[in-house]
Each structure stands twice: as structure tokens, then as C-alpha cells.
Amino acid sequence: xxxxxxxxxxxxxxxxxxxxxxxxxxxxxxxxxxxxxxxxxxxxxxxxxxxxxxxxxxxxxxxxxxxxxxxxxxxxxxxxxxxxxxxxxxxxxxxxxxxxxxxxxxxxxxxxxxxxxxxxxxxxxxxxxxxxxxxxxxxxxxxxxxxxxxxxxxxxxxxxxxxxxxxxxxxxxxxxxxxxxxxxxxxxxxxxxxxxxxxxxxxxxxxxxxxxxxxxxxxxxxxxxxxxxxxxxxxxxxxxxxxxxxxxxxxxxxxxxxxxxxxxxxxxxxxxxxxxxxxxxxxxxxxxxxx
Amino acid sequence: xxxxxxxxxxxxxxxxxxxxxxxxxxxxxxxxxxxxxxxxxxxxxxxxxxxxxxxxxxxxxxxxxxxxxxxxxxxxxxxxxxxxxxxxxxxxxxxxxxxxxxxxxxxxxxxxxxxxxxxxxxxxxxxxxxxxxxxxxxxxxxxxxxxxxxxxxxxxxxxxxxxxxxxxxxxxxxxxxxxxxxxxxxxxxxxxxxxxxxxxxxxxxxxxxxxxxxxxxxxxxxxxxxxxxxxxxxxxxxxxxxxxxxxxxxxxxxxxxxxxxxxxxxxxxxxx
Numbered sequence: 001x002x003x004x005x006x007x008x009x010x011x012x013x014x015x016x017x018x019x020x021x022x023x024x025x026x027x028x029x030x031x032x033x034x035x036x037x038x039x040x041x042x043x044x045x046x047x048x049x050x051x052x053x054x055x056x057x058x059x060x061x062x063x064x065x066x067x068x069x070x071x072x073x074x075x076x077x078x079x080x081x082x083x084x085x086x087x088x089x090x091x092x093x094x095x096x097x098x099x100x101x102x103x104x105x106x107x108x109x110x111x112x113x114x115x116x117x118x119x120x121x122x123x124x125x126x127x128x129x130x131x132x133x134x135x136x137x138x139x140x141x142x143x144x145x146x147x148x149x150x151x152x153x154x155x156x157x158x159x160x161x162x163x164x165x166x167x168x169x170x171x172x173x174x175x176x177x178x179x180x181x182x183x184x185x186x187x188x189x190x191x192x193x194x195x196x197x198x199x200x201x202x203x204x205x206x207x208x209x210x211x212x213x214x215x216x217x218x219x220x221x222x223x224x225x226x227x228x229x230x231x232x233x234x235x236x237x238x239x240x241x242x243x244x245x246x247x248x249x250x251x252x253x254x255x256x257x258x259x260x261x262x263x264x265x266x267x268x269x270x271x272x273x274x275x276x277x278x279x280x281x282x283x284x285x286x287x288x289x290x291x
Numbered sequence: 292x293x294x295x296x297x298x299x300x301x302x303x304x305x306x307x308x309x310x311x312x313x314x315x316x317x318x319x320x321x322x323x324x325x326x327x328x329x330x331x332x333x334x335x336x337x338x339x340x341x342x343x344x345x346x347x348x349x350x351x352x353x354x355x356x357x358x359x360x361x362x363x364x365x366x367x368x369x370x371x372x373x374x375x376x377x378x379x380x381x382x383x384x385x386x387x388x389x390x391x392x393x394x395x396x397x398x399x400x401x402x403x404x405x406x407x408x409x410x411x412x413x414x415x416x417x418x419x420x421x422x423x424x425x426x427x428x429x430x431x432x433x434x435x436x437x438x439x440x441x442x443x444x445x446x447x448x449x450x451x452x453x454x455x456x457x458x459x460x461x462x463x464x465x466x467x468x469x470x471x472x473x474x475x476x477x478x479x480x481x482x483x484x485x486x487x488x489x490x491x492x493x494x495x496x497x498x499x500x501x502x503x504x505x506x507x508x509x510x511x512x513x514x515x516x517x518x519x520x521x522x523x524x525x526x527x528x529x530x531x532x533x534x535x536x537x538x539x540x541x542x543x544x545x546x547x548x549x550x551x552x553x554x555x556x557x558x559x560x561x562x563x
Contacts, residue, residue, distance in 0.1 A: 082478065092470065097467075097471075098497050100496035110476075110477075114476030115476055145500070163475070163476070
């Protein structure tokens with residue numbers, strides 16, 4: 001069995017405890033995430049996704065329960081919490097809003113500098129992270145504030161990648177980008193995952209994106225984990241997902257309907273490429289029978 | 292941590308105090324503050340304190356809110372008390388070396404403490420039970436006569452409304468930016484003063500950038516809805532004085548009368 005990089009036990013978090021605004025944002029979350037997996041985190045707005053991911057690098061302290069990163073209790077020593085922030089890189093929603101330095105180079109270097117690395121090491125990591133996010137050398141000396149929205153976001157993501165986190169968490173990294181920008185960001189995340197073997201958690205509203213990239217899917221609903229499992233298994237549960245008010249990828253829906261109508265297609269089809277294969281296979285088989 | 296700074300935050304409720312007209316509340320709170328300073332003896336000041344208790348009871352707020360609003364000024368209260376106890380001159384009741392404490396000093400200290408606590412509790416009650424928007428609305432209406440001497444009352448109150456409206460937004464934003472920088476390993480809790488001040492830069496710059504962006508967007512949105520200042524602007528929510536407002540006014544007036552009476556004819560002990 002693969003190593004569990006993230007494990008939570010009875011994790012709960014209550015916002016503004018003791019006031020009229022009290023709200024249980026996550027409730028008794030127990031998950032185990034395998035090292036090297038690519039997890040798609042899905043849920044409605046307010047289902048507790050953002051709260052959950054902020055626990056995984058110790059930004060929020062759980063009201064109840066425990067978190068283990070690589071087998072170590074995150075809150076065993078609160079003074080030591082920064083160590084985990086470098087291990088678990090978190091890219092917030094609209095990360096371009098956090099840029100502050102004079103140059104792109106300095107901004108990307110902020111994380112590695114906080115890690116206390118040597119100058120050469122920092123420089124190497126900045127170059128590496130810039131390359132990973134498709135920023136060429138001449139970007140490095142520009143001010144982050146003169147870049148376009150998509151470029152800014154790439155700089156912000158590079159700032160987290162430069163820490164070489166073992167776990168990379170991204171909160172809707174493609175929100176507000178055009179299709180080309182989305183595609184670019186997603187493929188660079190995939191790239192990082194493949195090249196470094198890091199664990200990735202991707203919060204997304206797009207079922208298609210999750211189906212394409214994720215090996216596992218985690219569904220949150222009303223502050224609780226509704227489902228967690230391999231992508232294929234989760235997207236088989238079309239009806240349950242609909243009950244929560246979530247959708248499955250369009251193509252999966254089409255194939256679920258086809259099965260309902262008696263077509264002999266596989267139970268879970270996630271991407272258009274898979275769908276094509278399945279249809280071709282079916283046509284071929286049909287052709288043979290007709291012969 | 293940041294949330295605690297919002298001293299006197301609105302606390303939702305539906306009590307009679309919550310429903311009072313904000314104009315009346317503003318006037319009454321000013322009257323109450325004057326009243327606290329008119330009271331010159333322990334007994335008359337206790338009437339003032341009792342009024343605060345009655346108001347809090349009517350507002351149905353949890354009592355711990357009173358403690359919450361007094362906590363931040365505790366150092367000031369203690370400082371004032373100590374200063375008064377040791378430095379007000381009078382017949383000494385206790386002497387040791389160069390330290391002397393007079394009866395008058397102790398009394399002044401006690402009166403001062405009660406006064407400050409009532410002052411803060413009273414004005415906090417106003418902000419606990421009135422939304423910031425209602426408050427500026429009330430203020431605008433109260434200051435309207437100043438328009439005659441060309442004070443831009445509407446513009447000022449609009450600025451105040453916007454400022455108040457954006458406090459929670461900016462606090463929210465600050466927390467988000469702080470979290471994002473912390474996620475990149477920013478260390479804001481340790482180091483000496485200079486290091487800590489430097490650690491604020493990664494938060495302040497994005498905050499300013501976003502504040503300007505928001506201001507731009509808001510100006511544009513207001514322009515799109517044809518905002519052109521206060522002239523000829525009507526209100527959706529008209530403020531109306533009702534029986535309960537006059538009741539509250541009567542109550543405060545009663546308190547005022549009682550304190551003046553106590554000042555004039557009350558017992559001579561515990562007086563300044």
C-alpha cells in the first residue's frame with residue numbers, strides 16, 4: 001500500500017465560536033490521501049473546501065481532530081508549524097492579489113528566502129519555477145504589476161512552486177481566466193505533478209478538468225466529506241452526485257444515458273478520448289454481429 | 292486576532308434598543324455622556340450607572356459584551372485610578388514615607404473609574420445595537436442644518452458610509468493576504484520591531500493595491516447608477532420617530548433630573 005501523505009482524524013473547524021455567527025465549516029472529516037495522487041476537490045461554495053485546505057498547511061488550527069502530514073502530527077509543536085508550510089504549498093484563489101515585490105524574480109524568491117536557503121539555491125529555484133510556469137527570463141526583471149492577469153497568476157503560482165512543496169494545493173487556479181490561460185495553468189500543474197511526483201490537490205468547479213487530471217476525487221457537501229475515491233468510481237455514482245446538486249462530466253452523463261437505453265458501453269467514461277474509443281469499439285462489435 | 296480590533300461591532304438583535312431611531316440614539320448618547328459629567332457625587336453617578344444597566348438589560352445583549360468593550364481600555368482605567376489615588380491632594384488617610392493617600396483621592400479615583408466605564412459601555416451600546424449604515428444615516432440627518440453654512444454633509448456621510456462599509460471587506464482581504472503570505476513562509480510573529488515592521492510590507496502593498504482597485508471599481512459602479520451627490524436624492528428608508536423614541540428620551544430626561552436633584556439635595560458624603 002502506498003504511503004499516506006495526508007491523513008486527518010475527526011477534523012472539525014468552527015468559525016466565530018460563541019457568537020451569533022457561529023458556523024461549523026468542516027465537520028468530522030476523515031481522509032487519507034496517498035502520496036503522489038492527484039486529488040480533485042469538488043463541492044459547492046460554502047461546503048468547506050477552502051477551510052479544509054487551509055488546515056492542511058496549518059493556517060487554521062482545527063477546533064477538533066488531528067492532521068498528519070507524512071505521518072507527523074501537524075500541531076505537535078505549534079512553533080514548528082512553518083516547516084509544514086514549505087512542505088505543503090498552498091495557492092489561494094486569485095493568487096495574483098498577493099504579489100508585492102518590485103520584480104517578478106524577487107516575488108518568486110519570497111518563499112525560498114523564507115526557507116532560509118542560500119543565494120544560489122534561491123536563484124536556481126526561481127529559474128526552475130519560472131520555467132515550470134512558462135515565464136521566460138525577460139519576465140523576471142519586470143514589475144509584477146505591469147503584467148496581464150494570466151501572467152500575474154503564473155508568477156504567483158511560481159512563487160509557491162519555488163518552495164518545491166511535496167504537496168501542492170490549488171484553490172480554483174483557473175477562476176477568471178480565458179480558455180487558453182486555463183489550459184496553460186492546468187497543464188503546468190499536471191507537469192509539476194508528473195515531474196516531481198508531488199501530491200496535488202486541485203479545488204475546482206469544473207468536472208471536466210477534474211475528470212481529465214485527477215486520480216482521486218473528494219466531494220464535500222455541507223461541511224462533510226460526501227465521497228472520496230478513485231475518479232472513475234466516484235463519477236459512476238451519477239445519481240448521488242445529482243442529489244448533492246453536482247454534475248458529472250458531460251460525457252459521463254451521455255454515456256450513463258446510453259447505458260440506461262441498453263447500449264453496451266463501459267460504466268464509467270470520463271473523457272472525450274475514452275468516449276471515442278468506446279464508441280468505436282461498440283461500432284466495430286456491432287459491425288461484426290451484422291456480418 | 293484582527294477581529295478583536297473592531298471595538299463596538301454591531302451585534303444583531305431585535306430588542307427595543309435595536310429598533311430605536313438612530314438619530315434619537317445619537318442624541319441620547321450625547322445627553323448621557325453630558326449627564327455622566329454633570330454627576331458630581333457617588334450617588335448621582337450610580338444613577339448614571341444604573342441607567343446603563345437598564346439600557347443593556349433592555350438591549351438583551353450578552354453581558355460578556357460589556358466586558359469585551361471595557362477590556363481594551365482597562366490600562367487607561369487603572370492608570371487614571373492610580374494617578375488620582377496618589378496625586379489628588381487632600382487630608383491624608385494613609386501615609387508612608389513620601390506616599391500619601393487622601394480620602395478625596397480615593398473618591399476621585401472611584402468616580403473616574405465608574406465614569407469611564409459608563410462612558411465606554413454607553414457608547415459601545417450605540418454601536419452594538421445600530422448598524423453602521425443606520426448610524427451614518429442618522430448622523431447625516433442630524434447634521435443637515437450645517438448644509439446652510441455650506442458644509443458638504445451628504446458627501447461626508449457618504450464617505451463615512453463607504454469607509455464603514457469597507458472595513459470588514461478590508462479586514463477580510465487582509466486576512467486572506469496574510470494567509471497567502473504565511474503559506475509562503477512569511478513569519479509575522481517573531482523577530483524584533485524592525486523585522487516585524489518589515490514583515491508587514493508583503494501584506495500592506497497588496498492591501499493598498501487592492502484598496503485602490505476596489506475604489507476604482509466602486510466609483511465606476513456608482514457612476515453607472517447615475518450617482519451625482521446628495522441633491523434631490525430621496526431615501527428608501529425614511530426615519531420616523533415613534534412612541535418608543537420619545538419613551539427613551541423621557542427616560543434619559545428622567546435620569547438627568549434625578550442626577551441634578553441628587554447633586555443639589557443628595558447626601559453630602561462621597562461628594563467632590
